[in-house]
Amino acid sequence: MATIKNNLRNLVDKARLLISDDRPPRFATPTAPMNAPSLPIPLSLMNLEHQQELALLLAPLSGPQPCGPALRYDPIFTEIRLAREEDDPSLPMGQWERPLKKADWPLIENRCKAMLSSRSKDLQIAVWLLEAWTMQYGIDGLYRGLSLVDQLLRQFWEPLHPAIQDGDADARIAPLEWLNASFSMTMRVQMPILKINGRKPPAQSLFDWERMTARELAGQPGEPHADGEAPLTRIEVIAYARQRLGRELSTRLQVVQRCLNCLETMLAFVDLQLGGQAPNLSKLKGTLVAVERVLQQLVPEEREEEMTTPEEPQGGEEVIGLAAGLAPPAAALSGWKNRDEAYAALGAIADYLSLVEPHSPTPYLLRRAVNWGRMPLPELMAEIIREEGDLNRLVNMLGLRE
Structure with a gap:
């Protein structure tokens, strides 16, 4: 002892x-930018068509008001709200069983774009468009949506709807608070991180990954799916990702990091404008950070440059059994490859336990x-x-x- x-x-x-040394430290202490612009949108991460679409949505409207009139009670708001409604497939219907109602995301996207580009620039409409893009296009759609919201706030802070009246910013920040409280959970459960051919369903979300990791660390076998298919293991998912989706997931990791950058610059700007009234978006940021951790495990930094474009199986064959069709890397069989992966797994477990045991x-x-x-x-x-x-x-x- x-x-x-x-x-x-x-x-x-x-x-x-080291702490009391008067010499300059050898490492810089990062500070959050107060009003930093978003990083330039690389062509490799957002194609030219989407960049032009963003420019159109962010162009000032004609007339004396660059954001147009407030149209919160316009019928188009009601139409979009109704189009967003959908049934939860996990809830029993009993004797009232009927076809599940699904949200019409293409309709919502079109209505929101028409409103922002020609009638009224409203933060609520922009947030609904972010949601529609994410539900249709996953992480790429989320990046487009966050870029739109970030730039809309910074370019049109004063005239943007809903207006800040007599210093009361509640109506203005309500859409941002919805992103944090509700949409962050939608991202966790429904936004695909990767897709595995031959699985039903093929999409694997952050929630799927957290549940799988927590289950394995607890030594609990997963329950077979309804069709009798055995649940995936963490090693199988990592093996599939590294051998077949390397370059795709490497790019996806960069997109997630751009999403975090958009969120940081947006938060810094809103904090500067509102001070103590600024919304707390920690859940939204935490979900993005958790997605980043998972992708960092699936695409190790030292292997990103070695990744090649995934090839589809010859003859139209689907990958039905991962364990039979792929040999997991030796490093994956022995556990985590490095300390970063181990810490990332701890972070994923913490996120999962926050959901099931708040x-x-x-x-x-x-x-x-x-x-x-x-x-x-x-x-x-x-x-x-x-x-x-x-x-x-x-x-x-x-x-x-x-």
Whole structure:
């Protein structure tokens, strides 16, 4: 025990020297931009047609009002609301069974684009368009939608609808709060991260990944699907992704990182404008970060340049059994390939437990462990050592006993 304390004391002394050193630090402390523009949209991530479409939607309307009149009570709002309604297939209908109602996303997209480009620039319409794009085009659609909302806010803050009246921004931020409270869950459950040919359904969402990871770490076998097909394992998904979807998922990872950039610049701008009234979008950001973690596991950084375009099976054959058709990489068979993957898995587990056990402190403790694992030594020591010579607290926190 004395040896452990001596080693910890040496670490603390070195950390204090680094913290108190007057010389410039060797690493820069990142700061959030207050009004930074979004990064330029690369042609490889958003095609020219979509860029031109964004430019059309962001062009000022003709007339004295660049955003046009407020049309919140126009019939088109009611039409869009009704078109968004759909039934939850997981809920029993009993004796009232009928065909499930599905949202008409193409109709919603067309109505929203017509409104923004020719009649009225309303944040609620822009958010509905973001939703329609995401439901139809996945992560690529989300990127287009976040780019639209980000630039709409920054270019038309004053005249944008709904207006800020007498300093009350509740109506203005309501669509953003909906993105955080409701749409973030839709993204987690319905937005595909990858698609696996031969599976029913082929799309794998963030929720599917979190449920699979938590189930395997708990040692619980997955229940077979209705057609008797065995559930996928984490190793099988990683093997499929790395061998068949390398370049596609590498590009998707870049798109997710652009989504995070759009969200950061939007938050910085809104914070600057509203101060304490600014909305909290931590759930939306947390969902995007969780998607980024999963893609980083499926496409390791050191292999991104080696990825090749996936080839379809010859003769129109579908990939029905992953275990039979693909040999998982040796590294995947032995567990996580590196510490980043292990920490990413912990983050995914924390996100999953937050959904199924929101009352439990476990997700918060897991996230703290992940944050500690990514801290430089000076920052870690500064957080843990609160008082001079407080080594007993550190020993207890690390679970070391005499």
